[in-house]
Amino acid sequence: xxxxxxxxxxxxxxxxxxxxxxxxxxxxxxxxxxxxxxxxxxxxxxxxxxxxxxxxxxxxxxxxxxxxxxxxxxxxxxxxxxxxxxxxxxxxxxxxxxxxxxxxxxxxxxxxxxxxxxxxxxxxxxxxxxxxxxxxxxxxxxxxxxxxxxxxxxxxxxxxxxxxxxxxxxxxxxxxxxxxxxxxxx
Amino acid sequence: xxxxxxxxxxxxxxxxxxxxxxxxxxxxxxxxxxxxxxxxxxxxxxxxxxxxxxxxxxxxxxxxxxxxxxxxxxxxxxxxxxxxxxxxxx
Numbered sequence: 001x002x003x004x005x006x007x008x009x010x011x012x013x014x015x016x017x018x019x020x021x022x023x024x025x026x027x028x029x030x031x032x033x034x035x036x037x038x039x040x041x042x043x044x045x046x047x048x049x050x051x052x053x054x055x056x057x058x059x060x061x062x063x064x065x066x067x068x069x070x071x072x073x074x075x076x077x078x079x080x081x082x083x084x085x086x087x088x089x090x091x092x093x094x095x096x097x098x099x100x101x102x103x104x105x106x107x108x109x110x111x112x113x114x115x116x117x118x119x120x121x122x123x124x125x126x127x128x129x130x131x132x133x134x135x136x137x138x139x140x141x142x143x144x145x146x147x148x149x150x151x152x153x154x155x156x157x158x159x160x161x162x163x164x165x166x167x168x169x170x171x172x173x174x175x176x177x178x179x180x181x182x183x184x185x186x
Numbered sequence: 187x188x189x190x191x192x193x194x195x196x197x198x199x200x201x202x203x204x205x206x207x208x209x210x211x212x213x214x215x216x217x218x219x220x221x222x223x224x225x226x227x228x229x230x231x232x233x234x235x236x237x238x239x240x241x242x243x244x245x246x247x248x249x250x251x252x253x254x255x256x257x258x259x260x261x262x263x264x265x266x267x268x269x270x271x272x273x274x275x276x
Contacts, residue, residue, distance in 0.1 A: 021222070034254045041255060045225060109265045112232060116266055119233040125225035133258045 017047055024067055028074075035074065035155075038134040042151045043067055043076045045126040049149070050080040053091075057081030057145035072155050076136075079148040088142065091149075094127050095138045104132035197227065201234040208243050217259075218250040228259075232266070239270040247275045 024043050028036045043065065050063045060081035068075040082088065101107050108128045115121060130136050136151035215235070217223070238245045247267070249260035264275040 037254055041222070044222075048224060048226070105262070109262050112228070112262055112266050113269075115229050115232050116236055116269070119229075119236070122229070125228055129225045133255055 013051055017044060017051070020044075020047060020065060027067065028069060031069070031074075035153075038136070038153065039067070039069075039074050039076065042130045042134045042136050042153075043078075045130050046076055046078040046149055046151060049126055050078050053087070054080030054147070055083045057083050059144065060146045073152055074136075074155070075150065075152045077148055077150040079146055082142065082145050082147045085142070088147065091127075091140065091147075094124075095140055095149075098127060098131045098138055101131075104128070108132040197230040198233065201230060202237065205237055205241060205243075208238065209241060211243065213238055213243055213245045214248060215245065216248045217256060218248055218253075220256070223255075223259075235267075235273055236270065239272045242272055245273045247273065249275070 021040050021044050024040050025036060028039050031039065047063065047065055054063060058081075060079070062080075064077075064079040066075075066077045066079075068077075098104065098107065108125070108131075111125055111128050115125075127138060130151050131138055134151070134153065136153045138149065138151055140147065140149045215231075235245060235247070247260070247263055249256040249263075251257045251260065260275055267273045267275050
């Protein structure tokens with residue numbers, strides 16, 4: 001008797017992230033290069049974190065990405081499933097540390113120094129980079145099995161399209177599930 | 187490669203394998219052509235630079251100051267390179 005099992009597992013997540021980076025880049029084409037690069041970097045880092053540390057919770061299997069450009073702010077929100085709460089402690093502590101810090105450059109440099117002194121430690125630079133290099137404020141909300149990390153950068157001056165022309169939609173946004181939601185079985 | 191799941195699994199062995207061949211040479215690591223580098227790539231690169239320094243190999247790290255993320259990273263690398271006498275970030 002022959003038994004066979006063929007399962008298609010969702011793949012290509014890193015290509016999806018590359019595509020997402022391209023989409024965010026195109027969406028923010030009217031921003032300054034510096035803001036666009038910051039937005040693309042923040043989106044990528046948060047999504048990579050969700051891929052590495054997120055879990056397929058029964059009620060929240062996908063990674064959801066929401067990027068919003070408003071006249072005076074840029075926001076990236078990435079949500080993923082969570083099964084256990086214990087591993088989130090480090091994330092909460094890191095976000096608190098960044099929020100309370102008055103010198104984000106020092107935080108980032110200190111982290112680099114820690115990597116230098118102990119090569120075996122995992123990098124875990126992403127959130128510091130979003131905060132320092134990208135200039136974003138970070139926040140996170142845990143709602144049952146759904147964890148959302150939000151990065152928001154307030155703009156000192158509204159970006160050009162909103163002060164030069166009137167538009168019916170005051171903001172632009174894209175939303176994308178970055179993780180394929182189903183695996184086919186045959 | 188910078189956006190692979192864990193760049194260190196590819197990068198670290200490759201970079202380590204270069205070190206014996208780089209002894210008695212000067213090394214320039216030129217980031218200026220990089221469009222993007224994720225944070226997971228930073229760790230193996232720092233460790234490579236640290237290994238070069240430990241071997242006494244003169245090393246320069248080049249960043250493009252007109253690109254925001256490169257300018258910021260140059261600043262930070264300059265700060266940590268103070269403890270690495272054979273490494274300079276012009």
